[in-house]
Amino acid sequence: MNIADRNNMPDFPKEKFAFVQQGAAIKDERFETKPIGFFKDAMLRFRKNKASVTAIVIILIIAFISIFGPSFNPYGFNDQDITRINLPPRIPVLENFGIADGTRILTNRRVDKLDDEEKYPEGTIIEVFNRRVEKRVEMCDVKINAYVQSGCPDDYFWLGTDYLGRDLWTRMCRGSRVSLIIAVLSVLANIVIGIIYGAIAGYYGGKVDMVMMRICEIIGAFPQVVVATLFIMFFGTGIFSIVMALIIRGWISTARMIRSQFLRFKNREYVLAARTLGVKDTALIFRHILPNSIGPIITKAMIEVPGAIFAESFLAFIGLGLQAPEPSIGVLLSEGQKVLLHYPYQTLFPALLISILMISFNLFSNGLRDAFDPTMRGID
Amino acid sequence: MTRYIIERIVAMLLTLFIIVTIAFCVVRLMPGSVYDNPELPQKVLDALEARDHLNEPIIVQYGYFLKGVILEGDWGTSIKVEPSVPAFDVLVKRIPITLEVNVYSLLLSLPLGIVCGTLAALKKNKLPDHIISAMVVLFISVPSFVFASLMQYFLSFKLNLFPIVYESSAVGWARFSSMCLPILALAFGPIATVTRYLRGELVETVNSEFMTLAKTKGLTQVQATVRHAFRNSCLPLANVIIPMFTNILGGSLVVEQIFAIPGVGGLMVKSINANDHPLTIAILIFYSLVSLLTILLVDLSYGIIDPRIRLEGK
Numbered sequence: 001m002n003i004a005d006r007n008n009m010p011d012f013p014k015e016k017f018a019f020v021q022q023g024a025a026i027k028d029e030r031f032e033t034k035p036i037g038f039f040k041d042a043m044l045r046f047r048k049n050k051a052s053v054t055a056i057v058i059i060l061i062i063a064f065i066s067i068f069g070p071s072f073n074p075y076g077f078n079d080q081d082i083t084r085i086n087l088p089p090r091i092p093v094l095e096n097f098g099i100a101d102g103t104r105i106l107t108n109r110r111v112d113k114l115d116d117e118e119k120y121p122e123g124t125i126i127e128v129f130n131r132r133v134e135k136r137v138e139m140c141d142v143k144i145n146a147y148v149q150s151g152c153p154d155d156y157f158w159l160g161t162d163y164l165g166r167d168l169w170t171r172m173c174r175g176s177r178v179s180l181i182i183a184v185l186s187v188l189a190n191i192v193i194g195i196i197y198g199a200i201a202g203y204y205g206g207k208v209d210m211v212m213m214r215i216c217e218i219i220g221a222f223p224q225v226v227v228a229t230l231f232i233m234f235f236g237t238g239i240f241s242i243v244m245a246l247i248i249r250g251w252i253s254t255a256r257m258i259r260s261q262f263l264r265f266k267n268r269e270y271v272l273a274a275r276t277l278g279v280k281d282t283a284l285i286f287r288h289i290l291p292n293s294i295g296p297i298i299t300k301a302m303i304e305v306p307g308a309i310f311a312e313s314f315l316a317f318i319g320l321g322l323q324a325p326e327p328s329i330g331v332l333l334s335e336g337q338k339v340l341l342h343y344p345y346q347t348l349f350p351a352l353l354i355s356i357l358m359i360s361f362n363l364f365s366n367g368l369r370d371a372f373d374p375t376m377r378g379i380d
Numbered sequence: 381m382t383r384y385i386i387e388r389i390v391a392m393l394l395t396l397f398i399i400v401t402i403a404f405c406v407v408r409l410m411p412g413s414v415y416d417n418p419e420l421p422q423k424v425l426d427a428l429e430a431r432d433h434l435n436e437p438i439i440v441q442y443g444y445f446l447k448g449v450i451l452e453g454d455w456g457t458s459i460k461v462e463p464s465v466p467a468f469d470v471l472v473k474r475i476p477i478t479l480e481v482n483v484y485s486l487l488l489s490l491p492l493g494i495v496c497g498t499l500a501a502l503k504k505n506k507l508p509d510h511i512i513s514a515m516v517v518l519f520i521s522v523p524s525f526v527f528a529s530l531m532q533y534f535l536s537f538k539l540n541l542f543p544i545v546y547e548s549s550a551v552g553w554a555r556f557s558s559m560c561l562p563i564l565a566l567a568f569g570p571i572a573t574v575t576r577y578l579r580g581e582l583v584e585t586v587n588s589e590f591m592t593l594a595k596t597k598g599l600t601q602v603q604a605t606v607r608h609a610f611r612n613s614c615l616p617l618a619n620v621i622i623p624m625f626t627n628i629l630g631g632s633l634v635v636e637q638i639f640a641i642p643g644v645g646g647l648m649v650k651s652i653n654a655n656d657h658p659l660t661i662a663i664l665i666f667y668s669l670v671s672l673l674t675i676l677l678v679d680l681s682y683g684i685i686d687p688r689i690r691l692e693g694k
Contacts (some may be wrong), residue, residue: 358521
């Protein structure tokens with residue numbers, strides 16, 4: 001519109017004029033998409049990793065079983081009964097297909113002793129095969145129903161029983177619970193101690209840093225085996241002392257990681273700005289700098305869990321495990337190892353459990369690391 | 381360089397001294413006496429304790445212990461595991477067996493790990509790489525004693541391929557075949573570690589400029605990787621291999637027990653369970669010494685490979 005036209009403008013009444021923006025706030029157009037935060041972003045990447053998602057599902061299932069598993073059947077974890085020792089696994093539906101049917105094969109039996117009602121009650125012997133004559137005695141192999149032989153034909157021990165007649169399913173559920181508790185407690189404590197120690201060393205730097213890192217170095221020089229052994233010898237066995245033994249040296253790697261993160265972030269402009277505004281050291285450390293490391297911290301925690309599970313079963317193996325009758329995966333493994341050649345299932349199930357658990361945690365933490373820090377992807 | 385080495389050794393000795401002190405105090409302060417045979421009269425027990433200075437304050441005991449170790453090379457006498465044999469002799473007799481198994485497993489795992497790692501890097505994101513990655517996760521996750529148990533049952537007991545336990549009296553091939561399973565069980569972890577590390581290193585170097593140059597002058601991808609990238613990754617690999625040795629030593633504690641190998645690991649378990657204090661202290665010192673030496677070696681090799689680290693240390 002130019003000035004000349006202005007004079008020819010029709011005469012509009014003044015009250016018909018209104019401001020265009022009146023009433024409505026001036027603002028940019030609203031985004032159609034939802035904002036994606038740090039965790040949501042990580043979640044999106046994590047979900048694409050099939051192996052890690054499977055792993056977390058398996059971990060959750062194991063955790064669920066470890067909590068509720070013992071109540072699936074009527075046996076307690078310490079119900080001893082010497083009439084039903086070392087029974088093989090027997091599972092209701094599967095037994096019809098010949099798997100886990102509570103039978104056992106006895107080799108090299110004398111045929112003339114098979115009629116002994118004391119040893120083989122009615123219905124015990126299912127099949128006699130491989131008849132042969134050795135040194136003028138007729139020998140054979142027999143397939144027996146161990147449950148009938150022990151006088152409890154109606155019982156179902158899903159994973160069998162151990163040398164004291166305790167139900168292995170219940171013991172394994174409880175054992176995995178104990179192992180997981182030990183792992184989670186020790187890792188949590190390690191992370192908390194590591195964060196505080198590393199934050200102080202990294203934030204204050206200089207002499208403080210030097211002294212603190214020197215202390216780390218000295219503690220780190222103690223071999224883990226030796227530290228754990230000494231600690232458990234001194235304080236006795238139990239969940240508490242095993243956790244403590246894992247903590248003594250465990251927090252150092254977290255502390256180192258947090259320290260390097262602090263060295264990276266403490267000189268950024270936004271930290272300087274916050275400090276200029278008078279924010280206290282504690283707030284700077286925990287509100288402004290630490291949240292940068294939340295990804296690596298979570299990943300680190302998950303990486304350390306399988307290590308703690310391994311350490312616990314390792315200690316159980318060398319005789320520094322939990323006090324009987326409390327089971328843990330390591331205790332079950334080392335008990336099973338003693339009768340491996342006769343009752344392999346007593347080793348097999350805990351061995352499978354610990355393997356699956358460790359693999360799942362490793363895959364899960366790999367996925368987490370890739371999700372939180374995509375630049376690290378594929379480096380393993 | 382000499383000064384740096386001396387500094388590190390002094391620091392190591394200092395740490396060793398602290399560890400020895402703590403180990404001694406902890407083991408001696410444990411409840412229960414070394415001599416607890418209920419059949420012996422109290423007088424004899426007292427006399428035995430007096431002979432070993434067990435009735436004196438811990439500081440004095442420690443003085444005697446240090447004097448024995450430093451001046452006479454006397455580490456105390458084993459009390460229960462092998463009565464009245466010097467602890468040092470008991471230990472020394474068993475070290476070669478443990479070392480043998482460990483060295484063999486390292487010798488087995490290194491070439492395998494290197495081959496797998498290179499293969500995975502060359503065939504990145506293809507089928508061989510995926511298979512090797514799955515193998516790495518499996519081997520790193522499953523503890524060595526699970527492998528040991530499974531192999532002992534299936535390979536030795538079911539298939540009769542190997543002897544079930546270690547045969548110390550056998551010689552030659554029979555002895556070696558009884559060592560095969562423990563060596564295998566201990567090798568899986570290191571194979572996976574080397575593979576994973578080497579793959580990571582190679583994948584990173586493959587994109588560097590000297591690799592482009594190598595390919596420009598006509599080398600194939602395989603040639604360039606094996607001749608140029610691999611050599612570059614070898615030096616950092618040394619720092620993974622040395623600490624691996626300590627790890628195997630720790631892992632062999634359990635594997636030795638499973639296969640009844642009369643090595644240091646079994647000895648430690650036995651001496652802990654039998655309350656044989658002098659022997660326990662000697663073994664703990666042995667393990668500490670090994671791991672401290674490892675740390676020292678790694679530090680020194682870092683210094684040789686990358687002089688900047690050495691300067692920073694001062």
